[in-house]
Amino acid sequence: MSTLVATDLDRTLVHSARAAGPDVPGDVLCLERRRGVPTAMLTRRTAATLVELARRTTWVPATTRSVAEFRRLGLGRALGTTPRHAVCASGGVLLVDGAPDPAWDARVRHLLAGGASVAEAADLFARHLARLDSGTAEPVRDADGVLLVARVADPGAGWLDDLTADCEVRGWRVATHGAKVHLLPAGLDKSVAVAEVRERVVAARLLAAGDSPLDADLLLAADAGVQPADGALHAAGWRAGHVAVTRGVGLAAGEEIAAWLLARAAQV
Template sequence: MTALLACDLDQTLIFSRHHFHLVPGVPEPEIALVERIDGVPSAYSSAASLRLLAALHRTAVFVPVTTRTLAQYQRIDLGVRPRYAVAANGGHLLVDGVPDPAWAAEVAARLAGACAPLAEMAALAGELGAEEWVRLVREADGLFVYLVAHTREAIPDLTRVAERVAAGGWALSRQGRKVYLVPEPLTKQTAVAEVARRAGATRVFAAGDSVLDLPMLTAADRAVRPAHGELHEQGWQAPHLTVTGARGLLAADELLGLLDAWVRSPCTAAPSTAAPSTAAPSTAAPVQP
């Protein structure tokens, strides 16, 4: 049986130092730099996570799945070279590191007429960009737009914005200092399903922390989310979901350990209880909303 592991990156497998969330006084685990931006260290994983990931890469089809643009994804080095990867929230399907043009054409055809055009949402983002809380507005690979706030705390209530976005067939997701406006038909899950088809996967396991991961997590045979992030703040649960006990950097070690156990187990059944299982508490500090 072939197992596929669809894993979100930011705040699931990789973290800035600001998001380690370790208890003060507890020794920092051995870490590894996985991303630089203009030569400056930006993101890290624990050494334990990278060892687990290397082992999983040998026993399953590991698929990094990210909302990052292609260029942003290509900055990351996890020490493995996955056969498949998904970037731009499903807009790019990479095979051996190269975007598949046939997939890009399929995505363009799917979006055409199914939702408001990018220009309309870019205009809305431009309106928001004039507000004091917004640091910058960016278009992502001609597929969606996102805003970066000066601080997470400065982001106002965006309920009415979300309603305007939804009316156009788009979705709003708030992740840390970033606010994403993404077409509803553009999902990580659609790309993951295509990878599973190509790889002949018989089991699919998924890990992620945000609303944009939700379709992928929902469709998986088993899913795990860390005890931090957008989905944790919303209290999302599902019968086949496990929530880590750890938060921040240590949550990645825990969820990769779970994925390894699921890959090794011949049984793929979800937990029998309606509520998700939750691992034992760890030494990670609570994440502030």
């Protein structure tokens, strides 16, 4: 039985120094640094498990990172194997052999045509951000022309409700993860892009892993999944009968998730 495994990256398999957890299990591979501080790392055991997972299944990283941010991780160099498919910008971009897939780009453009343009959504987002106290929000960032992101310090439910309502009538939706507020075209998420890959590779099963509200649709679409105990989804009380929860947190949870996926992939 062919299996596709779709995994979020940050705070699922890879962690910053801040999110690494109290116990670092063994040697660590650093994938990314900013100002000398590790912002993405995983243990060597997690890396070895992912290599084996990629050998046995179709492994698809599915991340909120932009294409440039994803490439900065250098997964191929770190692991010695490069996944053929990768989902970036929460489904906005599908990479095939490292390059954006033209057919998927066309599908996303068609989806965007049904609502406000990215420029209009960014302007709406900026106007809502301007209502907040000075210094509490960063400028809007455009990830690959499809995903809009801004860091907001405690915006409050009322502000989010107003933004959500204005976005909905324009064909966009709002998702939050920690201090980040994301705007995406309605109908677009990681699960939609992963379903496209699943159809292309003719996978009979889908396993998934993720930690944030942006991973909920992907986890629900999977035949089985796993989420970390220290993830935002778990903290919000999100549960699903087919989605396991790790015992560990941080890098230890990353190891546990990789091992869980490999064990389930071996089951026929």
